[in-house]
Amino acid sequence: MIHSRQPNDCAPFVIAFPGVRAGTHVAQVPTRRLWYDSEILRQLSAMPRYPSTRSIGASFGPGPLTPAVKWLIIANVAMYIVTLVAPSLRVTLGLIPSAVIEHFRWWQLVTYMFLHADVFHILFNMLALWMFGVELERLWGTPFFLRYYAITGIGAGASTLLVSLLPFAITAPAYYAVTIGASGSIYGLLLAYALYFPHREIYMYFLFRVPVRIFVIIVGAIALLSSISSQRSGIAHFAHLGGLVVGYLYLKGGRPRFHPIAELKYRYLKWKINRVRKRFDVYSGGRADDVNRRVH
Numbered sequence: 001m002i003h004s005r006q007p008n009d010c011a012p013f014v015i016a017f018p019g020v021r022a023g024t025h026v027a028q029v030p031t032r033r034l035w036y037d038s039e040i041l042r043q044l045s046a047m048p049r050y051p052s053t054r055s056i057g058a059s060f061g062p063g064p065l066t067p068a069v070k071w072l073i074i075a076n077v078a079m080y081i082v083t084l085v086a087p088s089l090r091v092t093l094g095l096i097p098s099a100v101i102e103h104f105r106w107w108q109l110v111t112y113m114f115l116h117a118d119v120f121h122i123l124f125n126m127l128a129l130w131m132f133g134v135e136l137e138r139l140w141g142t143p144f145f146l147r148y149y150a151i152t153g154i155g156a157g158a159s160t161l162l163v164s165l166l167p168f169a170i171t172a173p174a175y176y177a178v179t180i181g182a183s184g185s186i187y188g189l190l191l192a193y194a195l196y197f198p199h200r201e202i203y204m205y206f207l208f209r210v211p212v213r214i215f216v217i218i219v220g221a222i223a224l225l226s227s228i229s230s231q232r233s234g235i236a237h238f239a240h241l242g243g244l245v246v247g248y249l250y251l252k253g254g255r256p257r258f259h260p261i262a263e264l265k266y267r268y269l270k271w272k273i274n275r276v277r278k279r280f281d282v283y284s285g286g287r288a289d290d291v292n293r294r295v296h
Contacts, residue, residue: 076182
């Protein structure tokens, strides 16, 4: 009997010779029995020895929708249908820096994220939201995912607002331009996905297979160069770049840890402690026979 153990803790397989007791050394097996099993040995040697553990092929998408991603997609599609019926809402709800600053339309920093220009605009944004957002929501949980999505989207809009105030000719058109779309939040999700899964590979433009971290560097560079070169393309490159920057700062420790309710409770408790402390006199310790020592 010949024992052979495979690597990777696989179960051993046994080659048994008919009529030979277990424990018999190979040298003790008669020659006539060895040639009898030569055909069996040849067939066994032709079989694959080790099972393959490497998955072959690629999967499209992360799977079923998670709650937050599902409702975000529903909200974006619903608002797109509404703007088809009433196109003027894109001016009212879209982000226009001049309207925010001069007419105090601060809600545009939020509402612009749910508007899209055409079918391809919303299609690619919602596709990216599903592909990258589902796994991040599973990893973070719904509350943190929604908070991150909102912060990166509002941060992207604020970046566009700040850039439009710069005294440069290249940024002047942004002051009156209408910015719409969820691209700021999508770029933030893409940045987060690259930080958590840097070695995952995706198909860039469905053609080139690159790691996620390289893909983020490429799209970040494109957004930066496009924002510097021109604002006439109709794409809010400043919002794209703002979503990347805000997402990075938030995940790398820039997120605020201030909680208003908890802070108010802490301040009230601290006030009560200081108020109660004044009712007691504090004296330094001394000898037990000290006549001036008060004992409480």
